[in-house]
Amino acid sequence: MQRIRAVGRAAAAKKYDILSAMMAHALAGDAQDQRLVLRLMALITTRYNWQADELSIGQREIARLWCVDERTVKRDMARLRASGWITVKRQGARGRVSVLGLDLDRILLDTRPAWSNIGPDYVARMGAEEMAPEEADRTVVPFRRADVAAAEGVWGAARAHLAAEDRALFDAWFAGLADGGIDGGCLVLIAPSRFHATYCRTHLIGRLRTAVRRSDPRLSQVRVEAGG
Structure with a gap:
């Protein structure tokens, strides 16, 4: 379930906040990450329906927007799906393109380390807005827990x-x-x-x-x- 939806009276501000998080995350990464996030942001700003959480656009149209070939589109869209940022809501059929969605919860989780690069006011605003009701009621544990190391x-x-x-x-x-x-x-x-x-x-x-x-x-x- 998405914790932030860019709808309602504050929709415009929320859209800017989400795009700002993606931008900060990209700028803190390498050239490959920057290019991938920029391409996703191009799809969001030109074709994404925020209210319905739907992105419907064919590979040929994406290739034209990104100024790349369709093979590059397939590769980068696969990377975005693998990262969890893009989800498939309805698989495309003959003559119809797939309907995609954004996992805003996953995007915010992945971009959170870069929020401080925007500023403390942004961190405070996003931290309060992103917090789910069940998280707000959690009991704070005062002691440090050991890290969970990757196992086999x-x-x-x-x-x-x-x-x-x-x-x-x-x-x-x-x-x-x-x-x-x-x-x-x-x-x-x-x-x-x-x-x-x-x-x-x-x-x-x-x-x-x-x-x-x-x-x-x-x-x-x-x-x-x-x-x-």
């Missing part, structure tokens, strides 16, 4: 990514998931209870897929099952 296997690496992004969320839900192996290109995770598995499938599957995909691009799916 796909899930071992994905665990480290998830812990680095949000340690409280990791401790509450991801730490209890066990590696159930890989089944037909899908990573199986075993939850300690049926409720735990249902919650992860309903609310956290997007984060799990992105972390797993970044650990091993060959895996595109995650299945959470309740343990016996």
Whole structure:
């Protein structure tokens, strides 16, 4: 679920804030990251429907906008999907292009380290707006917890990514998931209870897929099952 939606009376300001986060993230990266983010920002500013969260444009049109060939479009759009920034809402069929969406939650998570480059006022504003209600009620833990180091296997690496992004969320839900192996290109995770598995499938599957995909691009799916 997206925590920030650029709709309502403050829609214009929210759009600028999201684009500013992407810009700061790109400028803090290398030339390849800068080019990829700039190309996505071009799609957002010219073709993205903020209210419906829909981006509908064919590869030929993207290639013309980016001044590249369609092979480059396929490569960069695949990178954006793998990063979790772009999601496929409806797969294209004959004569119709795919309908894409933006995962604003994932974009804000990935760009957060660069927010301070914009300024403390931006950090304060975005931090307060991005916070979900359940996060605001979390009890602050006064002691430092040990870092979660990357372990062997796909899930071992994905665990480290998830812990680095949000340690409280990791401790509450991801730490209890066990590696159930890989089944037909899908990573199986075993939850300690049926409720735990249902919650992860309903609310956290997007984060799990992105972390797993970044650990091993060959895996595109995650299945959470309740343990016996």
